Amino acid sequence: MTRPGMMGGAADSQGNPNARATQFGPSVRRLATRLAPYKRAIGAVLLFIVTAVSLNAIGPRILGHGTDIIFNGVIGKQLPTGVTQAQAVEQLRAAGQDTFADMVSGMNLIPGVGVDFGALARVMYLALAVYLIAATCAWASAYILNNVVQSVIRGLRSDVEDKVHRLPLSYFDKHQRGDVLSRVTNDIDNVSQSLQQTMSQLLNALLTVLAVLAMMLWISPLLALIALLTVPLSLLVTAIIVKRAQPHYAGQWRHTGLLNAHVEETHTGHELVLAYGRERDVQNTFDERNGKLQTSAFKAQFLSGMVMPVIMFLGNINYVLVAVVGGMRVASGNMSLGEVQAFIQYSRQFTQPLSQLASMVNVLQSGVASAERVFELLDAEEETADVTNPDLPASRGRVEFDDVSFRYDSDRPLIDNLSLTVEPGQMVAIVGPTGAGKTTLVNLLMRFYEVDSGAIRIDGVDIRRMPRAELRTRIGMVLQDTWLFGGTIADNIRYGAIDASEESVSQAAKDSYVDRFARALPDGYDTIIDEESGNVSIGEQQLITIARAFVSQPHILILDEATSSVDTRTELLIQKAMSRxxxxxxxxxxxxxxxxxxxxxxxxxxxxxxxxxxxxxxxLIAADGPYRALYMSQFAGAST
Structure with a gap:
């Protein structure tokens, strides 16, 4: 029977982007805890970034000194030779050039002497060395940080993969497969990119702001105060925009998952879509979800994109104010031209980190929204824990259902007080109309679901006291829907027992009649089965799954009608194989x-x-009850 929620559950719980507020802070803290094991590496990154930022902060001051050497030489060459700087200033004041005299008084020059190219060369060599070391430190920090981020993401992927195997089947009943795949792939990739882009830039930007601010205060507290006037306004604008954009990023990734789920579902069942003429409905659903994704993505990107222009505008206002006031202070002799040049560079360096922080807002929010979706998967309720070191008897195959009750939904009864005992070697057929609970009975035996009450015992042991892996090694399954993976025929058979020898695989193939068609293929058992299993027929696929069950040598066998979609000749082969x-x-x-x-x-x-x-x-035929009615209805249908 079809389990509830296979199609509609995800849309109901995930479709509304504002169904639950984004847990930005908690998600960031959980990402931070995953970085904790790499404290030493992050410490080295921090050391390299501090060194790089410090050297980059010193660079403009060195270049400003070079500008002073050139400017002092140019002005000094224009003054008369043989006088002191003080005498030259007095001569300029006597000539009525007070402004020029004020500027010369604040300079470090020798009248009549031009540019000192030796001193200028030493300054340039020093600047080159400083920037070269800074670049090396920046490269080293990026290299180490890349290793840290990829290690964290590798661990996150491993945790998610392990989590998927611990999730109960009910989780996948309530979540569309495409949405789960989107969390495992797209969202984790987005977290990786976000960490990679934001961590180094964030550290670099914050340290740059501190270092540049210190240099600006050292050069001119007045100009530093002017430069700081725009900072509170920039932070206020950024905070407002971030708050408005945050829910739209959460919606963007939710709608991405829903769109992926729809695409995966419709592409898997493409033939059915065509057969029932549902192309328009499928397209309409796609357009609807694609439109919602476009709207969420547009709003998120648009709002975040507003931050950079606003901060650049405020930075340009700051630049104008610094240039005007700095020029006036050079003219008055209170600052040198090199100091003003250095300060303008610092003011640019001061606003640049703020712009970087603004540009990281959308990346950071997008990454945290994806991280939250991944953490939702990691926080999902798991299967109950397995027992450890159980004392289990040798497998004989006796199965007992003792007063078993189960329901998928609490308000929809399904199995109530069912009792049944199957002795070793018996063949038990389960029949009944759709929805009667036939497949559910098998799911309970495999512990895909846990019983609500009662107990299922194998060889006298409650299956809840058996590790799931041990339980399932005792049971082999051949289902109505075949599943083969991309690999050789031999690999697909060996999937039932990974350590099976070639002889065991060959014997299983012969017992299941796989050998008859496998040897006729050009590559025999090494024939690669493509992604859609298109190079083997449905019946041949089913025979391969039977061979897989053969090679596993189970003590208990579950056969879900495996001949419903094959021709009569193949059906006979499958029935013979299943009889064996x-x-x-x-x-x-x-x-x-x-x-x-x-x-x-x-x-x-x-x-x-x-x-x-x-x-x-x-x-049962003689009893003239429900079984006879089912049996006669099939044959009556066949005879008409």
């Missing part, structure tokens, strides 16, 4: 074609989660 597979094993057969289970030891007829009839084929 059932030999000396306890077998549960979910039957849709009642003609295939006439030789079952016990036939269970289920309705609404209850066993309404039990017996052999002949006994």
């Amino acid at each position: 597979l059932r030999a000396d094993r306890t077998a549960f057969v979910i039957a849709h074609r009642l003609s295939t289970i006439r030789d079952a030891d016990v036939i269970l007829v289920m309705e609404d989660g209850h066993i309404v009839e039990t017996g052999s084929h002949d006994e």
Whole structure:
């Protein structure tokens, strides 16, 4: 039976981008905890960045000194030779050139002497060395940080992969597969890119602001105060825009997951879409979700994109104020031209980190929104913990359902007070209308779901006291829907027992009639099965899954009607293969074609989660009950 929530659950719980406020702070803290094991590496990154930022902060001051050497030489050459600087200033005042005299008084020059190119060369060499060391430190910090980020993301991917294997089947019933895949792939990639882009820039920007501010205060507290006037306004604008953009980033990644889910679903069932003429409906749903994604992405990017122009505008105002006031102070002799030049560079360096922080806002918010979706997956409720070191008897195949009750939803009863005992080697067929609970019974036996009450025992042991891996090694399954992965035929058979020898694989193939068609292929058992299994027929795929069950040598066998979609000749082969597979094993057969289970030891007829009839084929036909009605309806349909 189809489990509830396979199609609609994700849309209901994930479709509204404002269904739950984005947990920005907690998600950032959880990302930070994942960086904690790399404290030494991050410390080295911090040391290199501090060194690089400090040297870059010193650079403009050195270049300003070079500007002073050139400017002092140019002005000094214009003054008369043989006088002191003080005498030259007095001569300029006597000539009525007070402004020029004020400027010369604040300079360090020798009248009549031009540019000191030796001193200028030494300054340039020093500046080159400073910037070269700064660049080396920046490269080293980026290299180490890249290793840290990729290690963190590798650990995050591993945790998510492990988590997926610990999630109960009910989680995947309630979440669309495309949305889960989007969290595992797109969202983790986005977290990686966001960490990579923001961590180094964030540290660099913050340290640059501090270093540049210190240099500006050293050169001129007055100009530093002017430069700081725009900072509170910049921070206020950024905070307002970030708050407005944050929910739209959360919506963007939720809608990305929903769109991926729709695309994955419709592409997987593309033939059915065409067969039922649902192309327009599929396109309309795609357009709707694509439109919502566009709207969320546009609002998020637009709002975040407003930060940079606003900060650049405020920075330009700051630049004009500094240039005007600095020029006036040079003219008055209170500052040198090199100091003003250095300060203008610092003012640019001061606003540049603020612009970088603004540009990182959208990246950071997008990354945190993705991180939150990944953490939601990691926080999902897991399967109950397995017992450790159980004392289990040798497997014989005796199965007992003791007063078992189960329901997928609390308000929808399914199986109530079901009891059943299957002896080793018996074949039990389970029949009944759709929704009767046939597949659910198998799911409970495999512990894909846990019973609400009662107990299921194998060889006298409650399966809840068995590790799931141990339980499932005792059970082999052949389902109606085949599943083969991209690999060789031999690899797909060996999937049932990874350490199986070539002889075991070959024997399993012969027992399941795979050998008959595999040897006819150009590459035999090494034939690669493509992504859609298009180079083998449906019936051949089913035979391969039976061979997979053969090679695993299970003690209990579950067969979900495996012949419903194949031709008569292939059906006979599959039935023969399954008959061999059932030999000396306890077998549960979910039957849709009642003609295939006439030789079952016990036939269970289920309705609404209850066993309404039990017996052999002949006994149930003679009883003239629900089984006879089902049986006759099939053959009556076949005869008309």
